[in-house]
Amino acid sequence: MYRTKTCGELRIEHVGQVATLCGWVDSYRDHKGVVFIDLRDRYGITQVVFQADTPTDMQTIARGLRSEDVIQVTGEVLARGAGLENPKLVTGQVEVRGRELTLLNKSKTPPFEPRTQDLPNEELRMQYRYLDLRRPVVQQAIILRHKLAKATRDYFDRHNFLEIETPILGRSTPEGARDYLVPSRVHEGSFYALPQSPQLYKQILMVAGYDRYFQIARCFRDEDLRADRQPEFTQIDVEMAFVKQDDILSTIDGLMAHLLKELRGEELPLPLPRLTHREVMEKYGSDKPDLRFGMELICLKEIAENCGFSVFKNTIANGNRVRGIVAPGAAEKYSRKQIDELTEFVKQYGAQGLAFFRVKEEGLDSPIAKFFSAEDQQKLIAKLGARAGDLIFCVADTAKVSSAALGALRNRLAKELALYDPKEMKIAWVVDFPMFQWDEDEQRWVAEHHPFCQPHEEDIDILETDPGKVRAQSYDLVCNGYEAASGSVRIHDPAVQQRIFSMMGIQPEEAELRFGFLLEALRYGAPPHAGVALGLDRWSMMFSGTDNIRDVIAFPKNQKASDLLTGAPAPVDTKQLRDLRIKVDVPVK
DSSP states (O other): OOOSSOTTTOOGGGTTOEEEEEEEEEEEEEETTEEEEEEEETTEEEEEEEOTTSOHHHHHHHHTOOTTOEEEEEEEEEEOOTTOOOTTSTTTTEEEEEEEEEEEEOOOOOSSOTTOSSOOOHHHHHHTHHHHTTSHHHHHHHHHHHHHHHHHHHHHHHTTOEEOOOOSSBOOOOSSSBOOEEEOSSSTTOEEEOOSOSHHHHHHHHHTTOOEEEEEEEEEOBSOOOTTOOSEEEEEEEEEESOOHHHHHHHHHHHHHHHHHHHHOOOOOSSOOEEEHHHHHHHHSSSSOOOSSOOOOEEOHHHHTTSSOHHHHHHHHTTOEEEEEEETTOTTTSOHHHHHHHHHHHHTTTOSOOEEEEEETTEEESTTGGGSOHHHHHHHHHHHTOOTTOEEEEEEEOHHHHHHHHHHHHHHHHHHTTOSOTTOOOEEEEEOOBSEEEETTTTEEEESSOTTBOBOGGGGGGTTTOGGGOBBSEEEEEETTEEEEEEEEBOOOHHHHHHHHHHTTOOHHHHHHHHHHHHHHHTTTOOOEEEEEEEHHHHHHHHHTOSOGGGGSSSOOOTTSOBTTTTBSOOOOHHHHHHTTOOOOOOOO
Protein backbone atom coordinates (compact mmCIF):
# COMPACT_ATOMS: atom_id res chain seq x y z
CA MET A 1 0.00 0.00 0.00
CA TYR A 2 1.33 3.44 -0.92
CA ARG A 3 -0.64 5.10 1.90
CA THR A 4 -2.23 4.25 5.24
CA LYS A 5 -4.36 7.39 5.52
CA THR A 6 -5.87 9.92 3.13
CA CYS A 7 -5.16 13.64 3.31
CA GLY A 8 -8.60 14.31 4.76
CA GLU A 9 -8.61 11.58 7.39
CA LEU A 10 -6.32 12.59 10.25
CA ARG A 11 -7.83 14.05 13.45
CA ILE A 12 -6.67 14.88 16.96
CA GLU A 13 -7.32 11.27 18.05
CA HIS A 14 -4.59 10.11 15.65
CA VAL A 15 -1.86 12.07 17.49
CA GLY A 16 1.11 9.82 18.25
CA GLN A 17 0.40 7.44 15.37
CA VAL A 18 2.64 7.03 12.32
CA ALA A 19 0.86 7.64 9.01
CA THR A 20 1.83 7.40 5.36
CA LEU A 21 0.15 9.90 3.02
CA CYS A 22 0.23 10.32 -0.75
CA GLY A 23 -0.94 13.24 -2.81
CA TRP A 24 -0.16 16.42 -4.70
CA VAL A 25 1.74 19.40 -3.32
CA ASP A 26 -0.89 22.09 -2.91
CA SER A 27 1.46 24.73 -1.51
CA TYR A 28 5.08 25.03 -0.32
CA ARG A 29 6.60 27.28 2.37
CA ASP A 30 10.19 27.46 3.67
CA HIS A 31 10.57 29.26 7.00
CA LYS A 32 14.22 29.45 8.07
CA GLY A 33 14.95 25.86 7.11
CA VAL A 34 11.61 24.44 8.22
CA VAL A 35 9.64 23.30 5.16
CA PHE A 36 5.84 23.24 5.27
CA ILE A 37 3.90 21.31 2.63
CA ASP A 38 0.12 21.31 2.23
CA LEU A 39 -0.52 17.84 0.79
CA ARG A 40 -3.75 17.38 -1.16
CA ASP A 41 -5.85 14.50 -2.45
CA ARG A 42 -9.56 14.36 -3.18
CA TYR A 43 -10.34 13.76 0.49
CA GLY A 44 -8.72 16.95 1.81
CA ILE A 45 -5.47 18.65 2.79
CA THR A 46 -2.97 17.79 5.52
CA GLN A 47 -0.04 19.96 6.58
CA VAL A 48 3.32 18.15 6.50
CA VAL A 49 6.38 19.62 8.26
CA PHE A 50 10.06 18.88 7.61
CA GLN A 51 12.19 20.22 10.46
CA ALA A 52 15.65 21.68 10.04
CA ASP A 53 17.20 18.51 11.53
CA THR A 54 15.65 16.34 8.78
CA PRO A 55 18.32 14.23 7.01
CA THR A 56 20.09 16.13 4.25
CA ASP A 57 18.84 13.96 1.37
CA MET A 58 15.24 14.39 2.49
CA GLN A 59 15.75 18.13 3.01
CA THR A 60 17.04 18.36 -0.55
CA ILE A 61 13.92 16.66 -1.93
CA ALA A 62 11.62 18.75 0.30
CA ARG A 63 13.17 22.06 -0.75
CA GLY A 64 12.89 21.09 -4.39
CA LEU A 65 9.16 20.43 -4.24
CA ARG A 66 6.73 22.65 -6.09
CA SER A 67 2.99 22.75 -6.81
CA GLU A 68 1.46 19.55 -8.24
CA ASP A 69 4.49 17.32 -7.56
CA VAL A 70 3.28 13.87 -6.43
CA ILE A 71 4.87 12.64 -3.20
CA GLN A 72 4.67 9.97 -0.52
CA VAL A 73 5.28 11.03 3.09
CA THR A 74 5.59 8.96 6.26
CA GLY A 75 5.69 10.63 9.66
CA GLU A 76 4.28 11.02 13.15
CA VAL A 77 0.94 12.74 13.64
CA LEU A 78 1.35 15.68 16.02
CA ALA A 79 -1.06 18.23 17.47
CA ARG A 80 -0.50 21.75 16.25
CA GLY A 81 0.51 24.23 18.89
CA ALA A 82 -2.04 26.46 20.60
CA GLY A 83 -3.21 29.18 18.22
CA LEU A 84 -1.70 27.40 15.21
CA GLU A 85 -4.77 25.34 14.28
CA ASN A 86 -6.42 25.91 10.91
CA PRO A 87 -10.22 25.96 11.41
CA LYS A 88 -10.78 25.97 7.63
CA LEU A 89 -9.49 22.39 7.37
CA VAL A 90 -11.04 19.28 8.92
CA THR A 91 -7.44 18.17 9.55
CA GLY A 92 -6.53 21.60 10.91
CA GLN A 93 -5.76 20.48 14.47
CA VAL A 94 -2.91 18.18 13.43
CA GLU A 95 0.15 17.97 11.21
CA VAL A 96 2.51 15.22 10.10
CA ARG A 97 6.19 15.48 11.08
CA GLY A 98 7.94 14.06 8.01
CA ARG A 99 10.33 11.14 8.58
CA GLU A 100 10.40 9.68 5.07
CA LEU A 101 9.78 11.44 1.75
CA THR A 102 9.59 9.95 -1.74
CA LEU A 103 9.10 11.99 -4.89
CA LEU A 104 6.72 9.81 -6.93
CA ASN A 105 6.46 12.15 -9.91
CA LYS A 106 7.73 15.62 -10.74
CA SER A 107 5.19 17.95 -12.33
CA LYS A 108 5.82 20.44 -15.09
CA THR A 109 4.98 24.01 -14.15
CA PRO A 110 1.19 23.96 -14.56
CA PRO A 111 -0.55 26.60 -16.71
CA PHE A 112 -2.72 27.28 -13.67
CA GLU A 113 -2.78 25.94 -10.13
CA PRO A 114 -5.86 24.08 -8.88
CA ARG A 115 -5.84 26.07 -5.63
CA THR A 116 -5.91 29.47 -7.32
CA GLN A 117 -8.98 31.68 -6.94
CA ASP A 118 -8.08 33.62 -10.08
CA LEU A 119 -9.13 31.03 -12.66
CA PRO A 120 -8.04 31.20 -16.29
CA ASN A 121 -10.55 31.14 -19.15
CA GLU A 122 -12.70 28.04 -19.53
CA GLU A 123 -11.03 26.99 -22.79
CA LEU A 124 -7.66 26.63 -21.04
CA ARG A 125 -9.27 24.78 -18.13
CA MET A 126 -10.91 22.31 -20.52
CA GLN A 127 -7.65 21.80 -22.42
CA TYR A 128 -5.96 20.87 -19.12
CA ARG A 129 -9.05 19.26 -17.64
CA TYR A 130 -6.99 16.87 -15.49
CA LEU A 131 -5.68 19.94 -13.62
CA ASP A 132 -9.12 21.53 -13.40
CA LEU A 133 -10.53 18.28 -11.99
CA ARG A 134 -8.10 18.59 -9.07
CA ARG A 135 -9.85 21.76 -7.88
CA PRO A 136 -11.82 21.00 -4.69
CA VAL A 137 -14.97 22.72 -5.97
CA VAL A 138 -14.97 20.57 -9.11
CA GLN A 139 -14.23 17.44 -7.10
CA GLN A 140 -17.19 18.20 -4.85
CA ALA A 141 -19.42 18.56 -7.91
CA ILE A 142 -18.27 15.21 -9.31
CA ILE A 143 -18.75 13.56 -5.91
CA LEU A 144 -22.24 15.06 -5.62
CA ARG A 145 -23.08 13.72 -9.07
CA HIS A 146 -22.04 10.23 -7.91
CA LYS A 147 -24.20 10.55 -4.79
CA LEU A 148 -27.15 11.74 -6.85
CA ALA A 149 -26.87 8.73 -9.17
CA LYS A 150 -26.53 6.33 -6.23
CA ALA A 151 -29.49 7.83 -4.38
CA THR A 152 -31.54 7.54 -7.56
CA ARG A 153 -30.68 3.85 -7.96
CA ASP A 154 -31.47 3.21 -4.29
CA TYR A 155 -34.86 4.88 -4.60
CA PHE A 156 -35.96 3.00 -7.71
CA ASP A 157 -34.65 -0.31 -6.43
CA ARG A 158 -36.69 0.18 -3.27
CA HIS A 159 -39.79 0.74 -5.43
CA ASN A 160 -39.35 -2.46 -7.45
CA PHE A 161 -37.92 -0.93 -10.63
CA LEU A 162 -35.43 -2.81 -12.80
CA GLU A 163 -32.43 -1.03 -14.33
CA ILE A 164 -32.25 -2.30 -17.92
CA GLU A 165 -29.72 -1.17 -20.51
CA THR A 166 -30.93 -0.28 -24.00
CA PRO A 167 -28.80 -0.12 -27.18
CA ILE A 168 -26.45 2.73 -28.02
CA LEU A 169 -26.37 1.74 -31.69
CA GLY A 170 -29.93 1.99 -32.99
CA ARG A 171 -32.06 3.12 -35.91
CA SER A 172 -32.37 6.73 -37.01
CA THR A 173 -35.93 8.00 -36.56
CA PRO A 174 -35.49 11.71 -37.31
CA GLU A 175 -38.28 13.72 -35.69
CA GLY A 176 -36.80 16.52 -33.62
CA ALA A 177 -33.10 17.13 -33.03
CA ARG A 178 -30.49 15.81 -35.44
CA ASP A 179 -29.12 12.33 -34.89
CA TYR A 180 -25.45 11.49 -34.58
CA LEU A 181 -24.94 8.90 -37.31
CA VAL A 182 -22.52 5.94 -37.20
CA PRO A 183 -21.65 4.29 -40.55
CA SER A 184 -21.77 0.51 -40.69
CA ARG A 185 -18.76 -1.30 -42.18
CA VAL A 186 -20.69 -4.56 -42.54
CA HIS A 187 -23.89 -3.13 -44.02
CA GLU A 188 -22.69 -0.97 -46.86
CA GLY A 189 -24.42 2.39 -47.17
CA SER A 190 -26.35 1.95 -43.91
CA PHE A 191 -26.01 3.83 -40.65
CA TYR A 192 -26.72 3.41 -37.00
CA ALA A 193 -27.89 6.40 -34.96
CA LEU A 194 -26.79 7.18 -31.43
CA PRO A 195 -29.89 7.44 -29.22
CA GLN A 196 -31.45 10.82 -28.51
CA SER A 197 -33.25 8.91 -25.75
CA PRO A 198 -34.25 5.29 -25.10
CA GLN A 199 -37.86 6.29 -25.85
CA LEU A 200 -38.85 3.52 -28.27
CA TYR A 201 -36.94 0.77 -26.51
CA LYS A 202 -38.46 1.55 -23.14
CA GLN A 203 -41.96 1.52 -24.63
CA ILE A 204 -41.20 -1.90 -26.09
CA LEU A 205 -40.06 -3.02 -22.64
CA MET A 206 -43.53 -2.13 -21.37
CA VAL A 207 -45.06 -4.29 -24.10
CA ALA A 208 -42.66 -7.04 -23.01
CA GLY A 209 -44.01 -6.95 -19.46
CA TYR A 210 -41.20 -5.16 -17.59
CA ASP A 211 -43.66 -2.81 -15.95
CA ARG A 212 -41.17 -0.74 -13.91
CA TYR A 213 -38.04 0.24 -15.80
CA PHE A 214 -35.36 2.83 -15.18
CA GLN A 215 -31.92 3.49 -16.59
CA ILE A 216 -29.22 6.07 -16.13
CA ALA A 217 -28.88 6.42 -19.86
CA ARG A 218 -26.33 8.08 -22.13
CA CYS A 219 -27.98 10.12 -24.89
CA PHE A 220 -26.80 12.15 -27.88
CA ARG A 221 -28.22 15.09 -29.84
CA ASP A 222 -26.52 16.94 -32.65
CA GLU A 223 -27.88 20.39 -31.83
CA ASP A 224 -26.65 23.87 -31.03
CA LEU A 225 -25.21 24.11 -27.53
CA ARG A 226 -25.88 26.38 -24.56
CA ALA A 227 -24.40 26.72 -21.09
CA ASP A 228 -26.87 24.09 -19.80
CA ARG A 229 -26.67 21.69 -22.77
CA GLN A 230 -24.15 19.19 -24.16
CA PRO A 231 -24.09 17.03 -27.33
CA GLU A 232 -23.83 13.93 -25.14
CA PHE A 233 -25.70 13.88 -21.87
CA THR A 234 -27.05 11.56 -19.21
CA GLN A 235 -30.67 11.18 -18.21
CA ILE A 236 -32.55 9.29 -15.56
CA ASP A 237 -34.95 7.39 -17.78
CA VAL A 238 -38.18 5.97 -16.31
CA GLU A 239 -41.17 4.06 -17.69
CA MET A 240 -44.13 2.40 -15.96
CA ALA A 241 -46.99 0.23 -17.20
CA PHE A 242 -50.62 0.11 -16.01
CA VAL A 243 -50.38 3.68 -14.71
CA LYS A 244 -51.94 7.07 -15.32
CA GLN A 245 -50.31 10.49 -15.30
CA ASP A 246 -50.68 11.03 -11.54
CA ASP A 247 -48.89 7.73 -10.84
CA ILE A 248 -45.79 8.94 -12.69
CA LEU A 249 -45.91 12.38 -11.09
CA SER A 250 -46.27 10.90 -7.60
CA THR A 251 -43.36 8.51 -8.21
CA ILE A 252 -41.07 11.36 -9.26
CA ASP A 253 -42.35 13.50 -6.37
CA GLY A 254 -41.00 10.78 -4.11
CA LEU A 255 -37.68 10.74 -5.95
CA MET A 256 -37.31 14.51 -5.54
CA ALA A 257 -38.07 14.30 -1.83
CA HIS A 258 -35.54 11.46 -1.49
CA LEU A 259 -32.81 13.41 -3.31
CA LEU A 260 -33.40 16.62 -1.33
CA LYS A 261 -33.21 14.64 1.89
CA GLU A 262 -30.11 12.63 0.91
CA LEU A 263 -28.11 15.44 -0.70
CA ARG A 264 -29.21 18.49 1.30
CA GLY A 265 -30.91 17.20 4.41
CA GLU A 266 -34.05 19.14 3.45
CA GLU A 267 -37.68 18.08 3.67
CA LEU A 268 -39.69 18.62 0.49
CA PRO A 269 -43.45 19.14 0.95
CA LEU A 270 -45.46 16.81 -1.29
CA PRO A 271 -47.24 16.68 -3.63
CA LEU A 272 -45.29 19.10 -5.77
CA PRO A 273 -47.39 21.90 -7.32
CA ARG A 274 -49.13 21.07 -10.60
CA LEU A 275 -49.44 24.08 -12.93
CA THR A 276 -51.01 23.98 -16.40
CA HIS A 277 -49.08 25.07 -19.47
CA ARG A 278 -51.67 27.78 -20.15
CA GLU A 279 -51.34 29.05 -16.57
CA VAL A 280 -47.54 29.38 -16.57
CA MET A 281 -47.44 31.00 -20.00
CA GLU A 282 -49.96 33.58 -18.80
CA LYS A 283 -48.32 34.26 -15.42
CA TYR A 284 -44.63 33.85 -16.20
CA GLY A 285 -44.29 33.95 -19.99
CA SER A 286 -42.38 30.66 -19.91
CA ASP A 287 -43.13 26.94 -19.78
CA LYS A 288 -40.18 26.54 -17.38
CA PRO A 289 -40.81 29.36 -14.88
CA ASP A 290 -38.50 30.25 -12.04
CA LEU A 291 -40.84 30.13 -9.03
CA ARG A 292 -38.39 31.45 -6.44
CA PHE A 293 -39.86 34.94 -6.86
CA GLY A 294 -43.13 36.56 -7.95
CA MET A 295 -43.08 39.34 -10.56
CA GLU A 296 -45.96 37.79 -12.50
CA LEU A 297 -47.05 39.06 -15.91
CA ILE A 298 -50.29 41.05 -15.69
CA CYS A 299 -52.76 41.61 -18.53
CA LEU A 300 -53.52 45.32 -19.00
CA LYS A 301 -56.18 45.01 -21.70
CA GLU A 302 -58.91 47.11 -20.04
CA ILE A 303 -56.56 49.99 -19.29
CA ALA A 304 -54.66 49.78 -22.59
CA GLU A 305 -57.75 49.87 -24.84
CA ASN A 306 -59.08 53.05 -23.18
CA CYS A 307 -55.88 55.05 -22.61
CA GLY A 308 -54.52 57.82 -24.84
CA PHE A 309 -51.38 55.93 -25.87
CA SER A 310 -51.93 54.80 -29.45
CA VAL A 311 -49.38 51.96 -29.37
CA PHE A 312 -51.31 50.27 -26.56
CA LYS A 313 -54.74 50.98 -28.07
CA ASN A 314 -53.80 49.75 -31.52
CA THR A 315 -52.22 46.59 -30.14
CA ILE A 316 -55.45 45.66 -28.38
CA ALA A 317 -57.54 46.65 -31.42
CA ASN A 318 -55.49 44.21 -33.52
CA GLY A 319 -56.28 41.36 -31.13
CA ASN A 320 -52.86 41.29 -29.44
CA ARG A 321 -51.69 41.73 -25.86
CA VAL A 322 -50.43 44.48 -23.56
CA ARG A 323 -48.85 43.02 -20.43
CA GLY A 324 -46.68 44.34 -17.66
CA ILE A 325 -44.42 43.34 -14.79
CA VAL A 326 -43.28 45.20 -11.68
CA ALA A 327 -39.63 45.32 -10.61
CA PRO A 328 -39.90 45.99 -6.86
CA GLY A 329 -37.84 48.89 -5.50
CA ALA A 330 -36.09 49.35 -8.84
CA ALA A 331 -37.25 52.87 -9.80
CA GLU A 332 -33.97 54.50 -8.81
CA LYS A 333 -31.73 51.50 -9.52
CA TYR A 334 -32.03 51.68 -13.30
CA SER A 335 -30.87 54.72 -15.22
CA ARG A 336 -32.35 55.67 -18.57
CA LYS A 337 -29.26 54.23 -20.25
CA GLN A 338 -29.77 50.91 -18.45
CA ILE A 339 -33.45 50.88 -19.44
CA ASP A 340 -32.39 51.44 -23.05
CA GLU A 341 -30.17 48.37 -22.67
CA LEU A 342 -33.18 46.40 -21.39
CA THR A 343 -35.13 47.58 -24.42
CA GLU A 344 -32.49 46.14 -26.71
CA PHE A 345 -32.59 42.96 -24.63
CA VAL A 346 -36.34 42.37 -25.17
CA LYS A 347 -35.93 43.07 -28.88
CA GLN A 348 -33.91 39.84 -29.05
CA TYR A 349 -37.20 38.08 -28.27
CA GLY A 350 -39.15 39.87 -31.01
CA ALA A 351 -40.55 42.81 -29.04
CA GLN A 352 -40.79 46.14 -30.88
CA GLY A 353 -40.09 48.15 -27.74
CA LEU A 354 -40.33 48.38 -23.96
CA ALA A 355 -42.49 50.92 -22.13
CA PHE A 356 -41.56 51.86 -18.57
CA PHE A 357 -43.00 53.82 -15.66
CA ARG A 358 -41.32 54.87 -12.43
CA VAL A 359 -43.89 54.68 -9.63
CA LYS A 360 -44.00 57.75 -7.38
CA GLU A 361 -46.33 58.75 -4.58
CA GLU A 362 -48.15 61.20 -6.86
CA GLY A 363 -48.39 58.89 -9.87
CA LEU A 364 -46.28 57.64 -12.78
CA ASP A 365 -43.09 59.16 -14.19
CA SER A 366 -42.42 58.17 -17.81
CA PRO A 367 -41.95 59.70 -21.25
CA ILE A 368 -45.40 58.31 -22.10
CA ALA A 369 -47.13 59.16 -18.78
CA LYS A 370 -48.78 62.18 -20.45
CA PHE A 371 -50.95 59.78 -22.47
CA PHE A 372 -52.50 58.41 -19.27
CA SER A 373 -54.95 60.36 -17.18
CA ALA A 374 -54.45 60.55 -13.42
CA GLU A 375 -57.28 58.03 -13.08
CA ASP A 376 -55.68 55.65 -15.61
CA GLN A 377 -52.33 55.95 -13.86
CA GLN A 378 -53.91 54.91 -10.56
CA LYS A 379 -55.72 52.04 -12.30
CA LEU A 380 -52.42 50.87 -13.79
CA ILE A 381 -50.69 51.03 -10.40
CA ALA A 382 -53.55 49.15 -8.74
CA LYS A 383 -53.80 46.51 -11.46
CA LEU A 384 -50.09 45.73 -11.18
CA GLY A 385 -50.00 45.99 -7.38
CA ALA A 386 -47.14 48.47 -7.64
CA ARG A 387 -45.83 50.74 -4.90
CA ALA A 388 -43.86 53.94 -4.80
CA GLY A 389 -40.25 53.18 -5.71
CA ASP A 390 -41.17 50.33 -8.07
CA LEU A 391 -40.43 50.21 -11.80
CA ILE A 392 -43.09 49.03 -14.27
CA PHE A 393 -42.23 47.51 -17.65
CA CYS A 394 -44.79 46.82 -20.39
CA VAL A 395 -44.66 45.06 -23.75
CA ALA A 396 -47.35 45.49 -26.42
CA ASP A 397 -47.24 42.69 -28.98
CA THR A 398 -48.59 39.24 -29.82
CA ALA A 399 -49.19 36.77 -27.01
CA LYS A 400 -46.14 34.75 -28.08
CA VAL A 401 -43.78 37.74 -28.26
CA SER A 402 -45.03 39.40 -25.07
CA SER A 403 -44.59 36.10 -23.21
CA ALA A 404 -41.07 35.51 -24.51
CA ALA A 405 -39.90 39.11 -23.98
CA LEU A 406 -41.39 39.68 -20.52
CA GLY A 407 -40.54 36.14 -19.40
CA ALA A 408 -36.87 36.70 -20.23
CA LEU A 409 -36.91 40.21 -18.74
CA ARG A 410 -38.49 38.83 -15.56
CA ASN A 411 -35.62 36.37 -15.09
CA ARG A 412 -32.97 39.00 -15.80
CA LEU A 413 -34.42 41.58 -13.43
CA ALA A 414 -34.83 39.04 -10.63
CA LYS A 415 -31.17 38.09 -10.90
CA GLU A 416 -29.94 41.69 -11.07
CA LEU A 417 -32.16 42.73 -8.15
CA ALA A 418 -31.28 39.60 -6.09
CA LEU A 419 -34.95 38.73 -5.55
CA TYR A 420 -34.28 35.09 -4.65
CA ASP A 421 -31.95 32.87 -2.68
CA PRO A 422 -29.65 31.24 -5.29
CA LYS A 423 -29.39 28.13 -3.09
CA GLU A 424 -33.16 27.57 -2.92
CA MET A 425 -34.68 24.90 -5.16
CA LYS A 426 -38.28 25.56 -6.17
CA ILE A 427 -39.74 22.55 -8.00
CA ALA A 428 -43.10 22.17 -9.73
CA TRP A 429 -44.85 20.27 -12.52
CA VAL A 430 -46.13 21.92 -15.69
CA VAL A 431 -48.87 19.78 -17.26
CA ASP A 432 -51.26 19.81 -20.23
CA PHE A 433 -48.86 20.95 -22.93
CA PRO A 434 -50.27 21.49 -26.42
CA MET A 435 -50.13 18.31 -28.49
CA PHE A 436 -48.95 20.15 -31.62
CA GLN A 437 -47.32 23.34 -32.73
CA TRP A 438 -47.43 24.77 -36.25
CA ASP A 439 -44.11 24.80 -38.11
CA GLU A 440 -44.10 27.83 -40.41
CA ASP A 441 -41.07 26.64 -42.36
CA GLU A 442 -42.45 23.18 -43.13
CA GLN A 443 -46.10 24.30 -43.17
CA ARG A 444 -47.25 21.37 -41.08
CA TRP A 445 -48.13 20.40 -37.54
CA VAL A 446 -45.25 18.98 -35.48
CA ALA A 447 -45.24 17.42 -32.03
CA GLU A 448 -44.70 19.81 -29.12
CA HIS A 449 -42.84 17.05 -27.23
CA HIS A 450 -42.76 13.93 -29.44
CA PRO A 451 -45.31 12.01 -31.53
CA PHE A 452 -45.86 9.26 -28.95
CA CYS A 453 -47.75 11.40 -26.38
CA GLN A 454 -51.32 10.37 -25.58
CA PRO A 455 -53.84 13.18 -26.19
CA HIS A 456 -56.36 13.98 -23.47
CA GLU A 457 -59.31 11.64 -24.00
CA GLU A 458 -61.77 14.53 -24.34
CA ASP A 459 -59.60 16.11 -27.07
CA ILE A 460 -59.23 13.08 -29.35
CA ASP A 461 -62.43 13.99 -31.22
CA ILE A 462 -60.91 17.30 -32.40
CA LEU A 463 -57.58 15.86 -33.56
CA GLU A 464 -58.28 16.48 -37.21
CA THR A 465 -60.62 19.47 -36.90
CA ASP A 466 -58.83 21.69 -34.38
CA PRO A 467 -55.34 20.26 -33.68
CA GLY A 468 -54.08 23.52 -32.15
CA LYS A 469 -56.41 23.02 -29.17
CA VAL A 470 -55.52 19.39 -28.50
CA ARG A 471 -53.79 18.91 -25.16
CA ALA A 472 -51.27 16.15 -24.61
CA GLN A 473 -51.00 14.13 -21.43
CA SER A 474 -47.46 15.43 -21.17
CA TYR A 475 -45.64 17.07 -18.31
CA ASP A 476 -42.38 18.81 -17.46
CA LEU A 477 -40.73 19.10 -14.08
CA VAL A 478 -39.29 22.60 -13.72
CA CYS A 479 -36.79 23.88 -11.18
CA ASN A 480 -35.38 27.40 -10.88
CA GLY A 481 -36.11 28.28 -14.49
CA TYR A 482 -34.83 25.01 -15.98
CA GLU A 483 -36.68 22.16 -17.61
CA ALA A 484 -35.42 19.41 -15.32
CA ALA A 485 -37.55 16.52 -16.54
CA SER A 486 -40.00 15.78 -19.31
CA GLY A 487 -42.43 12.97 -19.95
CA SER A 488 -45.87 11.86 -21.03
CA VAL A 489 -48.50 9.18 -21.03
CA ARG A 490 -47.72 7.15 -24.16
CA ILE A 491 -50.03 6.08 -26.94
CA HIS A 492 -50.65 2.34 -26.61
CA ASP A 493 -53.35 2.07 -29.30
CA PRO A 494 -51.75 1.76 -32.78
CA ALA A 495 -54.83 3.33 -34.41
CA VAL A 496 -54.48 6.48 -32.32
CA GLN A 497 -50.74 6.48 -33.01
CA GLN A 498 -51.37 6.51 -36.76
CA ARG A 499 -53.86 9.39 -36.40
CA ILE A 500 -51.11 11.41 -34.69
CA PHE A 501 -48.63 10.50 -37.42
CA SER A 502 -51.13 11.52 -40.10
CA MET A 503 -51.64 14.91 -38.45
CA MET A 504 -47.89 15.42 -38.77
CA GLY A 505 -47.87 14.42 -42.45
CA ILE A 506 -46.49 10.93 -41.80
CA GLN A 507 -48.64 8.58 -43.82
CA PRO A 508 -49.07 4.84 -42.97
CA GLU A 509 -46.44 3.63 -45.45
CA GLU A 510 -43.83 6.07 -44.13
CA ALA A 511 -44.84 5.35 -40.53
CA GLU A 512 -44.29 1.64 -41.08
CA LEU A 513 -40.92 2.33 -42.66
CA ARG A 514 -39.71 4.58 -39.84
CA PHE A 515 -41.52 3.23 -36.79
CA GLY A 516 -42.77 -0.17 -37.92
CA PHE A 517 -41.03 -2.06 -35.12
CA LEU A 518 -42.86 0.07 -32.51
CA LEU A 519 -46.22 -0.07 -34.26
CA GLU A 520 -45.94 -3.85 -34.61
CA ALA A 521 -45.11 -4.15 -30.91
CA LEU A 522 -48.20 -2.09 -30.03
CA ARG A 523 -50.31 -4.63 -31.96
CA TYR A 524 -49.25 -7.41 -29.59
CA GLY A 525 -51.01 -6.36 -26.41
CA ALA A 526 -49.45 -3.07 -25.33
CA PRO A 527 -50.50 -2.03 -21.81
CA PRO A 528 -51.29 1.59 -20.90
CA HIS A 529 -47.94 3.10 -19.98
CA ALA A 530 -46.22 6.39 -19.20
CA GLY A 531 -42.74 7.66 -18.52
CA VAL A 532 -40.41 10.54 -17.85
CA ALA A 533 -36.75 11.43 -18.23
CA LEU A 534 -34.80 13.63 -15.83
CA GLY A 535 -31.56 15.31 -16.83
CA LEU A 536 -28.87 13.95 -14.52
CA ASP A 537 -26.36 16.59 -15.65
CA ARG A 538 -28.84 19.40 -15.07
CA TRP A 539 -29.88 18.15 -11.64
CA SER A 540 -26.20 17.80 -10.69
CA MET A 541 -25.68 21.38 -11.84
CA MET A 542 -28.56 22.68 -9.74
CA PHE A 543 -27.63 20.72 -6.63
CA SER A 544 -24.05 21.97 -6.99
CA GLY A 545 -25.19 25.60 -7.21
CA THR A 546 -23.48 26.31 -10.54
CA ASP A 547 -25.11 27.65 -13.71
CA ASN A 548 -22.71 25.89 -16.11
CA ILE A 549 -23.41 22.25 -16.92
CA ARG A 550 -19.77 21.67 -17.87
CA ASP A 551 -18.81 22.11 -14.21
CA VAL A 552 -20.48 18.80 -13.27
CA ILE A 553 -19.28 16.66 -16.20
CA ALA A 554 -15.84 15.10 -15.90
CA PHE A 555 -14.89 15.56 -19.55
CA PRO A 556 -17.30 18.03 -21.18
CA LYS A 557 -17.42 19.43 -24.69
CA ASN A 558 -17.20 23.17 -25.34
CA GLN A 559 -19.93 25.22 -27.03
CA LYS A 560 -18.67 24.08 -30.43
CA ALA A 561 -19.07 20.41 -29.41
CA SER A 562 -15.27 20.01 -29.28
CA ASP A 563 -13.26 18.07 -26.70
CA LEU A 564 -10.31 20.39 -26.10
CA LEU A 565 -8.50 17.75 -24.04
CA THR A 566 -8.29 15.09 -26.76
CA GLY A 567 -8.90 17.23 -29.84
CA ALA A 568 -12.10 15.41 -30.85
CA PRO A 569 -13.63 15.51 -33.37
CA ALA A 570 -10.61 14.91 -35.58
CA PRO A 571 -9.82 13.56 -39.05
CA VAL A 572 -9.42 9.79 -39.30
CA ASP A 573 -7.08 7.56 -41.24
CA THR A 574 -7.84 7.07 -44.94
CA LYS A 575 -7.97 3.29 -44.45
CA GLN A 576 -10.76 3.69 -41.90
CA LEU A 577 -12.77 5.72 -44.40
CA ARG A 578 -12.07 3.17 -47.13
CA ASP A 579 -13.32 0.34 -44.90
CA LEU A 580 -16.54 2.30 -44.40
CA ARG A 581 -16.77 3.19 -48.12
CA ILE A 582 -16.87 6.88 -47.23
CA LYS A 583 -15.29 9.65 -49.23
CA VAL A 584 -14.87 13.01 -47.52
CA ASP A 585 -15.17 15.96 -49.86
CA VAL A 586 -14.62 19.13 -47.82
CA PRO A 587 -15.40 22.28 -49.86
CA VAL A 588 -12.71 24.97 -50.00
CA LYS A 589 -13.73 27.91 -47.82
